Each structure stands twice: as structure tokens, then as C-alpha cells.
Amino acid sequence: MYEAKVTVRxxxxxxxxxxxxxxxxxxxxxxxVFIATADLTVNAKSIMGVMMLAAETGTExxxxxxxxxxxxxxxxxxxxxEDGFKDP
Amino acid sequence: xxxxxxxxxxxxxxxxxxxxxxxxxxxxxxTQEYEVPTRRVSPRGIGAEIRRFRDSLSRARAGIQALQSxxxxxxxxxxxxxxxSQLMMLQDRELVREIVTAIKTERMNAPHAVRSVLRAxxxxxxxxxxxxxxxxxxxxxxxxxxxxxxxxxxxxxVLARLEPGSIVVASELTPSDTAALDPERVVAFVTEHxxxxxxxxxxxxxxxxxxxxxxxxxxxxxxxxxxxIVDGERGIVVVGPTRPDRAQVEEVLSRARRIGRILDDRExxxxxxxxxxxxxxxxxxxxxxxxxxxxxxxxxxxGLFRTxxxxxxxxxxxxxxxxxxxxxxxxxAFGERPVTIRTLDLGGDKYSTLMGVSREDNPFLGLRGIRYxxxxxxVFQVQIRAALRAADRGRLRLLLPMICSVDELRRAxxxxxxxxxxxxxxxxxxxxxxTVGVMIxxxxxxxxxxxxxxxxxxFSIGSNDxxxxxxxxxxxxxxxxxxxxxxxxxxxxxxxxxxxxxHAAGIPVGSCGEMSxxxxxxxxxxxxxxxxxxxxxxxVRLIKxxxxxxxxxxxxxxxxxxxxxxxxTELVERIRAGLRAYPEFTIEEQGGRLxxxxxxxxxxxxxxxxx
Numbered sequence: 001m002y003e004a005k006v007t008v009r010x011x012x013x014x015x016x017x018x019x020x021x022x023x024x025x026x027x028x029x030x031x032x033v034f035i036a037t038a039d040l041t042v043n044a045k046s047i048m049g050v051m052m053l054a055a056e057t058g059t060e061x062x063x064x065x066x067x068x069x070x071x072x073x074x075x076x077x078x079x080x081x082e083d084g085f086k087d088p
Numbered sequence: 089x090x091x092x093x094x095x096x097x098x099x100x101x102x103x104x105x106x107x108x109x110x111x112x113x114x115x116x117x118x119t120q121e122y123e124v125p126t127r128r129v130s131p132r133g134i135g136a137e138i139r140r141f142r143d144s145l146s147r148a149r150a151g152i153q154a155l156q157s158x159x160x161x162x163x164x165x166x167x168x169x170x171x172x173s174q175l176m177m178l179q180d181r182e183l184v185r186e187i188v189t190a191i192k193t194e195r196m197n198a199p200h201a202v203r204s205v206l207r208a209x210x211x212x213x214x215x216x217x218x219x220x221x222x223x224x225x226x227x228x229x230x231x232x233x234x235x236x237x238x239x240x241x242x243x244x245x246v247l248a249r250l251e252p253g254s255i256v257v258a259s260e261l262t263p264s265d266t267a268a269l270d271p272e273r274v275v276a277f278v279t280e281h282x283x284x285x286x287x288x289x290x291x292x293x294x295x296x297x298x299x300x301x302x303x304x305x306x307x308x309x310x311x312x313x314x315x316x317i318v319d320g321e322r323g324i325v326v327v328g329p330t331r332p333d334r335a336q337v338e339e340v341l342s343r344a345r346r347i348g349r350i351l352d353d354r355e356x357x358x359x360x361x362x363x364x365x366x367x368x369x370x371x372x373x374x375x376x377x378x379x380x381x382x383x384x385x386x387x388x389x390x391g392l393f394r395t396x397x398x399x400x401x402x403x404x405x406x407x408x409x410x411x412x413x414x415x416x417x418x419x420x421a422f423g424e425r426p427v428t429i430r431t432l433d434l435g436g437d438k439y440s441t442l443m444g445v446s447r448e449d450n451p452f453l454g455l456r457g458i459r460y461x462x463x464x465x466x467v468f469q470v471q472i473r474a475a476l477r478a479a480d481r482g483r484l485r486l487l488l489p490m491i492c493s494v495d496e497l498r499r500a501x502x503x504x505x506x507x508x509x510x511x512x513x514x515x516x517x518x519x520x521x522x523t524v525g526v527m528i529x530x531x532x533x534x535x536x537x538x539x540x541x542x543x544x545x546x547f548s549i550g551s552n553d554x555x556x557x558x559x560x561x562x563x564x565x566x567x568x569x570x571x572x573x574x575x576x577x578x579x580x581x582x583x584x585x586x587x588x589x590x591h592a593a594g595i596p597v598g599s600c601g602e603m604s605x606x607x608x609x610x611x612x613x614x615x616x617x618x619x620x621x622x623x624x625x626x627x628v629r630l631i632k633x634x635x636x637x638x639x640x641x642x643x644x645x646x647x648x649x650x651x652x653x654x655x656x657t658e659l660v661e662r663i664r665a666g667l668r669a670y671p672e673f674t675i676e677e678q679g680g681r682l683x684x685x686x687x688x689x690x691x692x693x694x695x696x697x698x699x
Contacts, residue, residue, distance in 0.1 A: 011449055015220045016173055016227075023176065046182030047173070048228075054213060054221040 002070040005062050010084030013056035018085040023047045026077055031067025033077065044077065095314050095328035102278070102303035103569065104323035104678070106292035109340045110276035111329070112255040116312045124236065126200040129191065137191050141198040142184075144238035149178050151234070177231055199239045206232040226260060250274065255318055257310050261288040276318035278325050280306040283569060292320075296626060300325050322678040343687055350688055351629040356386040359621075359632050361614065365640035368620035369632045370428075372600055376414045379421035382625045386632065389426040390418055391622020392487065392548065392600040395471065396434055405467060411474030419482035426483045428548070428622075429475045430527070431468065431500075433457045433489040452562070457490025457527075462499055472507040476518055484522040487548055492532045494539050500524070501543075528597075529553035534582045541593035549586055549618070551601025551609070555579050570680050574603045575659065580612065580651045587617040598622055607634055607673070608663070608684035614640060615647030634686065638670060 008014060014022065026033050026044035033044035037059055042049030044063070055061060061081065065073045129137050152175050177183065183205070190201035206228055213225040250256075250273040260281040277292050282301035292299035298320030303309075310316060310327055317326040317337055326333050359369035370391030371382040376398075379390070398414050399405055406414075418427045433456060448454035461468040475484060488500050501524055511518060526533065526540050529550030533540060541547065555574045556563060563572040573579070583599075590597035598620030603609030605623035610631050613621060623631050646666030653659045660675060660682065667673050667684075676683050 012218060012220050015218075016224060020173055020176055043182045046180050047176040048180050048183040048209060051221075051224050052209060052212060054216045054218065056216075056218050056221070 001064065001066045002074050003062060003064040004074050004078055005060060006078045006081045008055050008057055008059045008061065008081060010081075011057050013059065014050065014053065014081075014085075016051075018080075019047060019050040021085055022077060022080060023050055025080060026073065029065070029067070029069050029073035029076075031065040031070040031073045033063065033065045033070075033073050035077075036062040036064065095311055097330050097333070098309070098327045100303045100306065100309060100325040100327065102300040102306070102323050102325065104298075104320045104681075105282070105289040105301045106277075106297065106299040107320045108276075108296070108298035108344075109317065109319050109321065109337050110255065110298050111315065111317045111334065111337050112253040112275045113251070114257045114278075114310045114312060114314050114316045114327075115250055115254045116307055116310070117256050117258040117261075124199045124203050124240075125197065127197050129195045129197050131195075134192055134195070137198050138188055140239065141187060141191065141201065144198070144202075144235050145178055145184065147238045148234050149175060151238075152178070173227060174231055174234070177228075199236055202235045202239065203232060206235075255316055257306055257316075259307050261291075276320070277301075278303055278306050278310065278316075278318055280304065283563075283565065321676075321683060346688055347630070347633075347686065351633055354629070354633060357632070357636075359388055359635055361635050361638055361640040361643075363639040363641060365614075367614055367618070367635055367640075368598070369628055369635070370426075370598065370600075370620055370622040371625050371628055372622050373418070373625070376417035378625060379418045382628065383421045383425075385625055385628045387422075387425075387625070387628045388620075390422060390428055391598055391620060393418055393427065393429045395430060395432055399432060399434065405470070408470045408474045408477075411471060412477045415475055415478035419479055419484075422482065424483060426485050427479070428485040428487050428525070430487040430489055431458070431461055431471055434460065452556070458488050458496050458500060459490060462496065462503075465503060468500075468503055469507055469510075472504055473511060476507060476511055476522065477516065479522065480517060480519045483520055485525055485546065486522050487525045487527055489527045489550075490530060491526045491540070492530050494536065494543060497524075497526060497540060497543055528586045529557065531558050531582070534586055537586045537589035538592065541589045541595055544595060546595050547586060547590045547597040548622070549583060549597065549599040549601065549613075551579070551583075551599060551603035551613075554582060554601070555603075558582060573681075574601070574606075574609055575612070575650065575682060577651050577653060580616065580647065583613065583616045583618075584647070584651055591617065596620065605631060606684075607631075607686060608675070608682060610634065611638065611643050611667075611684065612647050612650060614638075615643030615645075617644070637672070642666065642669060 010018070023045060034041050035044050035050065035053060037053055037055065040053060042052055044050065053059070053061070063074045063077055152171050156171055187201050187205050190196050190205055191198060196204065210225040210228040210232070213221050213228065216222055252273045253275055254273050255276045255278060256274050257278045259279065261277065261279055274297065276297055277288050277299040279288050279301045280303055282288050288299060288301060298318050300318055300320060300323050303325055306325070310325065314327060315329060317329045317333055319326070359367045361367060368388040370389040371387035372392040372394070373379060373382060373390055374394040374397045376393070382390070398411060415429060418429070455463065472486070475486060486504065488497065491497055504522070504524060508518065523545035525546035525548055526544045527550045528534060528537065528547050530553070534554070537547070551574050555561070555572060555576070558578050559571060559573070559576060561568055561572045563569050587597050596619040599613050599618050600622035604613060604621040605627040610621055614635065621631055646663065649662040649666055650659060653662055660677060663675050663682070667675065672687055672689055674685050674687065676685055
């Protein structure tokens with residue numbers, strides 16, 4: 001298992017488009033990936049789950065993955081959050 | 089028509105978002121609560137119930153995909169995004185598992201499981217403090233509705249079954265709703281939510297049909313199938329109209345027909361007032377395909393070509409040749425008449441991805457207009473080069489948005505010179521030298537308008553932004569939208585100062601905001617001395633006709649009076665007094681807004697009677 005934390009800095013947070021991007025990226029990995037806030041843990045490959053996080057700017061997120069590419073998955077997703085979901 | 093008990097006459101108040109009056113039958117949309125039968129599924133029936141649910145999923149997916157392919161590239165940004173996100177939700181394994189579990193373990197039937205799982209999610213998001221997340225709750229309700237439509241066999245698409253003369257009543261209208269509806273059959277819109285910046289407002293205005301928004305509980309207070317009147321001017325909806333109500337609507341519609349005939353009969357003429365002051369009536373365009381139509385309607389020029397639509401929708405920014413092709417259509421349609429191309433005015437929020445800038449807390453005070461162009465000369469150069477090349481036989485006016493300082497104007501001019509030099513050195517022949525103008529839309533530009541006028545070739549007053557910035561009112565904000573008022577003396581004084589600065593320096597000044605296309609706004613602008621009004625295509629003939637019926641000298645006195653009033657009552661009195669010589673124009677106060685109504689006289693009346 002691999003896990004790391006990140007704080008959402010982009011404004012206004014992980015709403016529709018960023019959520020879709022995050023899920024699409026997460027789905028490319030073999031590992032199971034979960035995202036947790038203080039209140040809730042959701043599957044990172046589920047759009048409904050990620051939307052439920054309602055992660056506004058300033059929310060701290062923990063990414064946790066389990067599987068062959070767990071480290072790569074967590075790092076890639078955290079990178080997206082840090083870059084504010086800019087197009088590559 | 090079938091006999092039915094008529095609803096008691098009720099007047100519902102909202103905000104008039106799109107002008108005009110219509111009468112028709114209410115069609116409630118998206119808000120019909122499906123009657124969801126709840127029964128406990130027997131252990132043997134579970135398999136069938138799960139298959140039923142999976143089947144509704146695949147039909148819902150197919151429905152969205154069909155809509156996507158039908159709309160193709162024409163889908164607007166938000167419509168495309170909403171459809172894509174619904175598709176993702178329908179493919180969400182986690183969500184599917186959750187609903188299947190509800191069927192299996194709680195023995196719910198499929199529709200009940202869909203409703204209970206999705207309702208819980210929607211209400212969770214509904215409690216979010218952020219408006220953007222609450223908006224996602226509406227997407228989830230939309231999804232629930234879609235799935236139930238398939239499960240319960242009800243035709244989900246009320247929109248496709250609309251009869252001619254329908255009035256769409258909805259809690260809110262999503263872009264995917266409006267994409268599915270047949271616009272020919274809708275004569276008006278009523279929504280419970282929404283602002284002047286909402287999708288429904290833009291849609292109704294572009295179709296020229298009336299809309300009243302922000303009507304509290306509209307979907308519950310308006311019965312399905314009931315005859316209703318939508319008055320976009322007064323911002324009211326009349327349920328169960330009486331005979332006098334109908335007569336009034338008929339009067340408005342017949343006046344509109346009368347005006348239509350007067351406009352049809354008038355020969356094309358350059359814009360001028362009754363006492364011979366020349367005021368060009370030009371057109372605002374955002375798509376070049378419409379240019380030839382606008383010319384046929386008699387526009388004296390293009391007062392504003394917004395280039396934003398050229399830039400969005402394409403993958404990345406369009407290249408130079410592509411832009412030349414688009415701009416050339418403008419010059420082909422308008423020949424020797426002036427064509428004003430406003431350089432890119434992409435503003436913060438919506439298009440930030442395209443511009444490669446990060447989201448801004450306050451896009452209206454952010455990196456937009458000339459600020460962006462000066463920071464990205466590579467984008468600006470391509471646009472200027474394309475405009476210059478397209479204008480090889482025409483009269484190009486380049487208009488710079490969001491100018492706040494003389495420095496910005498100078499730097500933009502340098503960029504334009506650079507593009508001219510580069511093209512000439514490449515051996516490309518150019519037309520007449522372009523003139524360079526400044527949008528007056530930020531209070532700072534008004535304050536230094538004398539300095540700007542010495543270095544600019546023309547001014548164009550952007551009354552929408554100018555009003556918004558001067559009064560510090562976001563008109564997209566429901567709670568303060570009523571404070572947005574282009575007749576506020578602060579706005580009229582700013583217009584006056586701008587015109588005086590321009591004329592002192594000997595340059596022309598036009599106006600291209602919505603105020604120019606509103607009769608009262610146009611009269612006050614002409615009274616303030618503007619040389620040109622630029623309006624939406626469908627208003628060109630109307631505004632020209634109005635000008636032919638008034639004397640500029642009277643309008644000057646009117647405008648001077650309005651610049652100096654402390655309150656609304658006094659303002660109304662002054663306008664009425666100022667227009668006393670013109671009985672065909674009357675002033676009405678509707679929903680807090682002042683409106684000038686034109687009721688053309690007897691000539692039209694007689695012809696009406698002859699029919």
C-alpha cells in the first residue's frame with residue numbers, strides 16, 4: 001500500500017471537469033485507488049465518488065493505492081491536484 | 089379544445105430576461121415527479137430487477153450518445169460537458185454496484201433503488217456551501233430523471249413531443265435540455281431559477297422569444313397544459329388569463345406586427361435623426377456567417393465583431409489562415425463600409441483552459457482583453473495579421489478591449505505597427521491603413537478619456553461592462569441584479585464625459601452595448617452625442633426607424649436633464665417631459681426597469697383595419 005497527502009489549491013476545487021479528469025487518469029492504473037477526506041473515503045475511479053468529496057479549495061486529501069503500480073498512481077494523481085488540473 | 093376547469097387567474101412575478109409577450113400552453117419540463125412504485129422484490133425476482141436496471145443504463149447511455157452525435161461540433165461548451173459527465177456517471181461501476189446492492193440486499197425494485205441511491209447523493213451535495221457543488225446536485229437529479237424515464241417506460245423527452253405554441257416551464261433549464269428541444273415550437277420560457285447570465289436567458293434572447301426567470305416555485309404553481317401569458321417586459325406570468333388579459337396580449341402582438349410592416353416598407357437609408365443629424369446604425373456580430381444578412385437588414389457597418397467565438401470551439405487557437413477566412417466574410421459582405429474587429433476579449437472564468445491561465449478568483453478583474461493580448465504577443469500578432477490580410481480591400485477598424493491606460497494603447501499600437509511592417513516585408517499588399525480604437529468600458533478609461541482620445545482614432549462605449557464596473561454590480565447575481573441600471577446618472581455622466589473628450593480631440597465615438605438597442609437607451613445615447621449605435625442584427629431596422637422620428641436637439645435636452653436627477657421618480661418625470669412632443673413614445677416602469685414603448689400611429693392602424 002502506498003499513501004500520500006495533498007491540499008487542493010486550485011479554485012474553486014475539484015468540481016465537474018477536474019473530477020472527470022482525475023477519474024479518467026485514475027482508471028488507467030491497475031491499483032485500487034482511494035481518496036479520503038476527514039469525512040469520507042471514495043473510490044478514485046468513480047466519478048460519483050469523487051464528486052461526493054465536494055473538495056473545495058483548501059481541502060486536504062489522502063490518496064491511498066494498493067496494487068502493482070500503486071506508487072505511480074498516487075504520484076500521478078497528486079501531481080494533477082498540485083498542478084491545478086492544467087492541461088499537460 | 090377539451091373542456092376543463094380553468095385555473096383561477098394568478099399573476100406570478102419574476103425577472104423579465106428576454107423581451108416580448110407570448111401566450112401559449114404550459115409544458116412542464118423535467119420536474120414531473122415520476123410516480124415510483126415501491127415494492128419488495130421476491131428473492132427469485134432479484135435477477136430480473138437487476139437486468140431491468142442494467143438495461144435502463146444502456147438505453148440511457150445510447151440516448152446521450154445519440155444526442156452527442158446529433159449535436160456534433162455544434163454543442164455548446166457547457167452542453168457538451170454536461171453530456172460527457174452524465175455519460176461518465178452512467179459508466180460508474182461503483183455507482184452501478186451501489187444500486188445493484190440496494191436491489192439485492194434491500195430487495196428494492198429497480199426504480200426505487202435508483203431513486204433512493206441518487207436522491208441521497210443529490211441531497212448530500214445540495215448541502216455543500218459552494219454553489220458549484222450544489223450545481224452538481226442538479227446533474228444528479230437530471231440523471232435520476234433520465235433513468236426513471238427509461239425504467240418506467242414514460243417518454244422521458246417531453247421536449248421532443250412539444251406542440252406548436254408551447255411555453256416551456258422548468259425549475260431550471262440545462263444546456264442538454266435546450267439542446268433537445270425543437271425551438272420552432274417554443275414561444276416562451278419560464279424558469280424558477282436563473283439569472284440574466286443563465287443559459288435560458290441567452291437562448292431566449294438569441295431566438296427572440298420572451299422569457300421570465302426567477303419565478304418562485306414556477307413548476308408547482310403553473311399547471312401542466314394550462315394557458316399562460318409570459319410577459320418578458322414586465323417580468324410576469326399570468327396563469328388562467330382573463331379576457332382583458334388576452335386582449336392586452338393581442339394588442340401587444342398586433343403592435344409588433346404593425347411595427348414589422350412599417351420596417352418592411354421603409355427603403356434603406358443611412359442612419360439619421362429627424363433634424364438631419366447623422367447617426368450610423370451598425371451591427372454587433374459574433375459569427376461571420378451572419379454578416380451578409382446583417383448587411384441586407386441595412387446596417388451601416390459592423391460596429392463590433394466579437395472574435396471570442398472564432399477562438400472557442402476550435403481545438404486550440406485558430407491559425408492565421410483560418411482567421412483570415414473568417415474575417416474575410418465580414419469585408420465581403422460590407423464592401424466599403426467600416427468593419428470593426430475587436431481583438432480577443434476572452435475573460436478569465438469560462439475559457440481559462442483554452443488560454444492556459446489558471447482559474448481566477450475574480451475573472452472580471454482578471455487577465456482579460458488587452459491585458460491577455462499584450463502578455464501573449466504570439467496570439468495577438470496572429471490575430472492582427474489575419475485582420476489586416478482579410479481587409480485588403482476594405483475599411484478595417486481595430487478595437488481594443490479593456491484598455492485602462494494610455495500605455496496599453498501605445499503598446500497595442502506598436503504591436504499593430506509590427507504586424508503591418510512584417511506583412512509588407514513579406515510582400516503582402518494591404519488595404520487602407522486600419523484605424524485603432526479603444527473600448528470605453530472601465531471607469532479608469534473614462535477618467536482619462538481626454539488623454540486616450542489624443543492617441544486613439546475612435547472610441548466605442550461598451551455600456552454593459554461600463555455599467556457593471558461603475559456601479560460595482562454583477563448582473564449575474566440574482567440578489568443585486570436590480571441595481572444594474574444603465575440609466576443611473578453615474579453611467580450617463582460617464583458617457584457624457586467620454587463623448588466630450590472624443591469630440592474635443594476630433595474623433596468619433598460609438599456605443600455597442602445593449603443600451604444602444606434599447607429605445608430609451610438609444611435616445612439618451614444620441615442625446616449625449618454619440619456618432620454611432622451598434623446593435624444586434626434584429627434591431628438595426630427598428631433603431632433606424634426610431635431615429636427618423638426624433639430630433640437630436642430634443643434628445644440633447646433630454647439627456648442633459650437625466651444626467652442630473654437624484655431619484656427614480658424625478659427621472660421618470662424628466663423623461664416623460666422630454667418626450668412630450670412625441671406621443672408615439674411612452675414611458676413605462678416595469679419590474680423596476682424603465683422602458684420606452686413605441687406605438688406607431690394611425691397610418692399603420694388603417695392598414696390593420698383593412699385586413
